[in-house]
Amino acid sequence: MTAPVAVLPSIYRCDPLPELKTGEGLCLIRHFAPSLSGKLLRQQAQCWLRQVLTSCLPVTDTQLIIARTPEGKPWLPDFPQLRFNLSHSGTSAAIVLCRGVEVGVDLEKVSGKVEVKKAIARRFFHPDEQRWLAEDEADYLLRFTRLWSVKEAWLKARGTGLTQPLAGFCAIPQHCGITQVSGAHQDETGLLHHRLIEDDGVYCLAYGACSVQKDLPVRWQAFVYQEELKPSLRAAGI
Numbered sequence: 001m002t003a004p005v006a007v008l009p010s011i012y013r014c015d016p017l018p019e020l021k022t023g024e025g026l027c028l029i030r031h032f033a034p035s036l037s038g039k040l041l042r043q044q045a046q047c048w049l050r051q052v053l054t055s056c057l058p059v060t061d062t063q064l065i066i067a068r069t070p071e072g073k074p075w076l077p078d079f080p081q082l083r084f085n086l087s088h089s090g091t092s093a094a095i096v097l098c099r100g101v102e103v104g105v106d107l108e109k110v111s112g113k114v115e116v117k118k119a120i121a122r123r124f125f126h127p128d129e130q131r132w133l134a135e136d137e138a139d140y141l142l143r144f145t146r147l148w149s150v151k152e153a154w155l156k157a158r159g160t161g162l163t164q165p166l167a168g169f170c171a172i173p174q175h176c177g178i179t180q181v182s183g184a185h186q187d188e189t190g191l192l193h194h195r196l197i198e199d200d201g202v203y204c205l206a207y208g209a210c211s212v213q214k215d216l217p218v219r220w221q222a223f224v225y226q227e228e229l230k231p232s233l234r235a236a237g238i
Contacts, residue, residue, distance in 0.1 A: 005198040011223035025098040030225040045093040073159040104157030105207040106149040117144040124166040149206040157210035
């Protein structure tokens with residue numbers, strides 16, 4: 001059965017972002033103009049990321065330095081406690097922020113051919129994930145995209161990207177909107193949230209944190225980022 005599309009509260013550009021304390025995470029989703037795609041969308045998403053980061057930090061855009069680890073994960077050398085991640089697809093983008101815990105996000109527009117997705121699943125996915133996908137042939141494309149976004153968000157949180165084999169871990173999305181993932185190291189766990197977002201199509205959004213077992217779970221808030229001026233900020237704990 002297809003899960004309902006999420007209706008998220010809005011956060012407006014004129015409002016301050018919620019204060020981030022250790023153990024709290026923020027996920028922002030933004031829908032760009034339909035005319036933006038490909039390279040233009042990537043550029044706008046990167047500009048938006050810098051805007052969000054400078055709103056959290058005592059620096060201007062020209063002072064903000066974003067570096068990359070050897071594996072390619074972006075980080076802030078001057079503010080290493082603030083962890084972040086960015087994803088974009090179609091005409092939308094998503095950013096996650098957290099203090100002191102590694103985070104990842106993936107946004108995927110539901111599209112493509114089922115037979116192509118089946119070939120990818122057979123080659124790269126965990127056997128349990130392949131069986132889960134086969135349980136609902138009518139909804140295969142949506143289930144595949146949701147699973148892919150969860151796995152990608154986990155890899156981005158770990159900072160390994162696709163250097164870690166996709167079949168090396170199992171991350172089956174649950175109906176409750178949460179997926180528990182165990183990493184390559186036994187003391188490493190991930191609690192990922194997943195949901196459907198609607199704009200110019202249906203998107204699968206997954207985000208979460210990678211932490212050691214002694215850490216408390218991250219409490220997340222999610223918002224749709226708007227440009228219009230509005231009077232209030234409405235938050236939804238997840």
